[in-house]
């Protein structure tokens with residue numbers, strides 16, 4: 389999605405230091421310190437996670453840390469809320485994954 | 498952080514307008530203050546807010562910057578990116594559990610703000626469906642447009658305020674429509690109740706129809722008015738189509754939002770047969786309203802009361818912002834959903850009470866508290882945005898309950 393480079397009311401926006409990182413193995417760009425969910429949205433990526441049980445695609449919902457919908461995996465940090473976690477150079481990020489279910493016996497595809 | 502943790506006089510959870518205002522006042526009284534917030538930057542929900550007030554723009558980010566600069570001058574410690582997930586009172590101090598370890602202080606102020614009420618609509622788990630506040634934060638705080646063209650579902654004061662902000666920020670909106678009628682939506686799906694809610698904002702509305710509508714609504718049969726006079730295609734408010742006779746039926750798409758099925762409804766919110774159509778959009782913002790974010794008060798053992806005018810369940814507190822748990826205070830939207838200016842004055846009031854209880858103010862403390870209480874009342878009476886009708890009265894009810902129970906030792 390489009391970035392707002394100059395905001396009519398808030399003025400010049402805060403994109404200073406461009407960096408690169410990977411998401412699901414793909415190299416992408418963003419700005420240092422912006423929330424991971426925002427960087428991914430700017431790259432057109434909305435699917436942040438597969439539902440643990442159903443595998444259905446999920447994206448961010450509240451963008452302020454309340455709903456936990458935006459969970460994904462940052463190497464070295466584990467599962468984080470991507471709407472609160474600042475992007476760092478070289479981050480290795482993967483979408484939140486569907487899990488096997490021992491109770492129903494469902495295995496991962 | 499050492500395993501023993503840090504000692505301060507006051508820990509404030511939440512660096513929004515309430516928490517920052519309280520921190521600055523408490524530091525002015527000589528207390529050592531630490532403010533914790535899990536968002537990457539301080540300012541709370543004020544960061545994304547701006548609205549026009551008689552020709553000039555009120556910009557929340559500017560006020561936040563001023564509060565943060567003052568906090569710096571006064572030596573307030575602000576720690577962002579840190580979540581508080583628990584608290585326990587041991588002897589006469591609190592142990593506050595955070596994502597970077599435990600913090601200790603004899604007094605804690607909870608200024609955690611509000612959260613959005615989820616509003617389920619068929620298809621709402623698709624990526625691209627978000628809460629209205631998320632659209633605000635993406636556009637105005639993170640400066641990434643939430644999508645190319647969006648639809649807002651749910652008509653309330655917050656939805657209208659953010660719709661305006663989004664259109665100023667250059668985000669294209671197909672319109673604002675009602676949620677589908679049903680047990681989950683309740684009154685939110687009824688055109689009549691929505692127009693009544695909007696009256697809280699009608700004085701800001703540039704649209705003569707809306708201003709007229711709210712006047713008529715007050716005096717006579719609103720349902721009939723909508724059925725007969727509200728234009729089928731809606732009216733334009735700040736150039737955004739406000740469609741009081743249209744409801745979202747479902748959100749559709751494969752792994753992302755592609756369209757919303759809309760339908761015409763009657764004044765009761767019932768769908769008119771054969772009136773459905775599809776609107777192509779790539780994001781949907783759901784506006785279900787706000788409720789006080791108060792789990793930490795519950796963890797700390799604070800009793801709760803239910804006050805719908807203020808957003809639902811909230812921690813019992815006195816007019817001076819004390820809770821029944823000694824050393825625990827509340828300020829801002831955790832005590833009920835109101836605007837940022839009210840939250841700021843509540844923060845200053847809480848700091849005054851804390852200053853008195855900590856013997857930091859000396860003589861004249863009672864007068865400072867009384868003045869701060871009056872200021873809260875004045876700010877509330879002058880508030881431009883009221884989230885629900887009946888706030889001042891509901892507040893008086895809470896303070897009465899406090900006097901009748903806690904103060905007399907029940």
Ligand SMILES: Cc1cc2nc3c(=O)[nH]c(=O)nc-3n(C[C@H](O)[C@H](O)[C@H](O)COP(=O)(O)OP(=O)(O)OC[C@H]3O[C@@H](n4cnc5c(N)ncnc54)[C@H](O)[C@@H]3O)c2cc1C
Nearest residue numbers: 511513514515534535541542581609610630829830837840
């Ligand atoms: C999504 C949303 C949009 C809003 N938009 C408007 C608007 O346009 N106009 C308007 O007048 N009002 C708006 N409001 C109402 C808004 O809550 C008030 O204007 C004002 O910001 C309330 O101030 P506060 O200090 O009480 O809380 P907030 O400003 O919400 O600040 C609370 C802070 O506490 C932090 N926090 C909460 N829990 C924890 C925890 N466990 N650990 C660490 N940190 C925590 C949060 O990250 C947040 O920064 C909005 C509210 C929400 C939720």
Ligand code: FES
Nearest residue numbers: 449451455456471
């Ligand atoms: S989107 Fe809700 S927690 Fe991140």
